Amino acid sequence: MRSAKDFFAPLAVGAPAPVREVPARPSRAIHFFDPSNPKMAAKVPAMVGTVDVLLGNLEDAVKADKKIEAREGLVRIGQEVDFGPTQLWTRINSLDSPWALDDLTTLVPAIGHKLDVVMVPKVQGAEDIHYVDRLLAQLEAKAGLERPILVHAILETARGVANVEEICGASPRMQGLSLGPADLAADRRMKTTRVGGGHPGYLVRQDPPKGEDGTAQIEAQRATYQQDLWHYTVARMVDACAAHGIYPYYGPFGDITDVVACEDQFRNAFLLGCVGTWSLHPKQIAIANRVFSPSVEDIRHARRVVAAMGDGTGAVMLDGKMEDDASLKQCLVMVDLAEQLAAIDPELKKQYDAIDAEPQGA
Ligand SMILES: CCC(=O)SCCNC(=O)CCNC(=O)[C@H](O)C(C)(C)COP(=O)(O)OP(=O)(O)OC[C@H]1O[C@@H](n2cnc3c(N)ncnc32)[C@H](O)[C@@H]1OP(=O)(O)O
Ligand SMILES: O=CC(=O)O
Numbered sequence: 001m002r003s004a005k006d007f008f009a010p011l012a013v014g015a016p017a018p019v020r021e022v023p024a025r026p027s028r029a030i031h032f033f034d035p036s037n038p039k040m041a042a043k044v045p046a047m048v049g050t051v052d053v054l055l056g057n058l059e060d061a062v063k064a065d066k067k068i069e070a071r072e073g074l075v076r077i078g079q080e081v082d083f084g085p086t087q088l089w090t091r092i093n094s095l096d097s098p099w100a101l102d103d104l105t106t107l108v109p110a111i112g113h114k115l116d117v118v119m120v121p122k123v124q125g126a127e128d129i130h131y132v133d134r135l136l137a138q139l140e141a142k143a144g145l146e147r148p149i150l151v152h153a154i155l156e157t158a159r160g161v162a163n164v165e166e167i168c169g170a171s172p173r174m175q176g177l178s179l180g181p182a183d184l185a186a187d188r189r190m191k192t193t194r195v196g197g198g199h200p201g202y203l204v205r206q207d208p209p210k211g212e213d214g215t216a217q218i219e220a221q222r223a224t225y226q227q228d229l230w231h232y233t234v235a236r237m238v239d240a241c242a243a244h245g246i247y248p249y250y251g252p253f254g255d256i257t258d259v260v261a262c263e264d265q266f267r268n269a270f271l272l273g274c275v276g277t278w279s280l281h282p283k284q285i286a287i288a289n290r291v292f293s294p295s296v297e298d299i300r301h302a303r304r305v306v307a308a309m310g311d312g313t314g315a316v317m318l319d320g321k322m323e324d325d326a327s328l329k330q331c332l333v334m335v336d337l338a339e340q341l342a343a344i345d346p347e348l349k350k351q352y353d354a355i356d357a358e359p360q361g362a
């Protein structure tokens, strides 16, 4: 393990100094596109400003015989497109694949100055992050980059989940983690065949009613409640990220047509502490932007609590409910997020600003 004193020293002579705090940039939707797909690539320039993150995907979902085309397509897009307020990320191939090394050694010199984050799939432990950390430092030094490229790991193996805390703390480059439910399900040998979301078979059933003789009527009509397959992993991921000052994200929701269940899955993640999610299709961007932006009602309430709490200590009654230092802290999380989002999203700014113009007591 590196000494705490050395943790923020560059890992290669001439590499930029590591960040001491991960910048809190809005990233409600990380929108995946395949740079080898001409139709998707053509849509990228027009998507700038409509989505917080555009991610050129080089890994799964890109055909094996298109890997080099995808990498070169991303270089071209990175060089030609002005990304303005939108972040540019990439997902490289897994570290044991024939492509990962060339992904990094090609992308960093060519578009490293525009790349905000490299997403690394199938991360198993801190050793994977250490490898990428040192390699990125060497490549940044060689390319003369002035700011470090951050690293995001996908939590999609059982070993990765077991090592989640050490992954989060492995490097000051660590920006965040995403849940990878498809690969994780396979690695855990779960018996699902879906990309994220729920499963009708994963449920609890209401207790049976009792008959007149006191026996359980197990054949009676009994309500069932579908459970969230991903609750445990998302909650672990959120805790590990919060403990290390980095950001947690839900991952893919593969049923593109089921926009309702998609929104539910995203909202569960938002409520549990995630800051964003992946978008696989243009229609998932609006869902993510809506879900991962605090509602006007929440901001109205949060601002009233902030105002009522004065110096932030003690307890007050508001609408029949007790508010104190701890509920104030929750409200401040929402208010801070709203401010960050309003700074980049004029429509949201209008909605949040309108709260101030409402009559008192509304
Ligand atoms: C499961 C584990 C993982 O690793 S998930 C992450 C990896 N997977 C991905 O990145 C998938 C990305 N998405 C896709 O490949 C496509 O959206 C899939 C799901 C195949 C659907 O494509 P398609 O059948 O063309 O959809 P569509 O006809 O409704 O598309 C309408 C127009 O939109 C385009 N489009 C589609 N997806 C994207 C995208 N992600 N980014 C930008 N554009 C996209 C389509 O090309 C289509 O364009 P046009 O109107 O024909 O010009
Ligand atoms: O890469 C994502 C996943 O779900 O697998």
Ligand SMILES: [Mg+2]
Residues within 6 Å of the ligand: 060, 121, 154, 156, 180, 182, 183
């Ligand atoms: Mg995966």
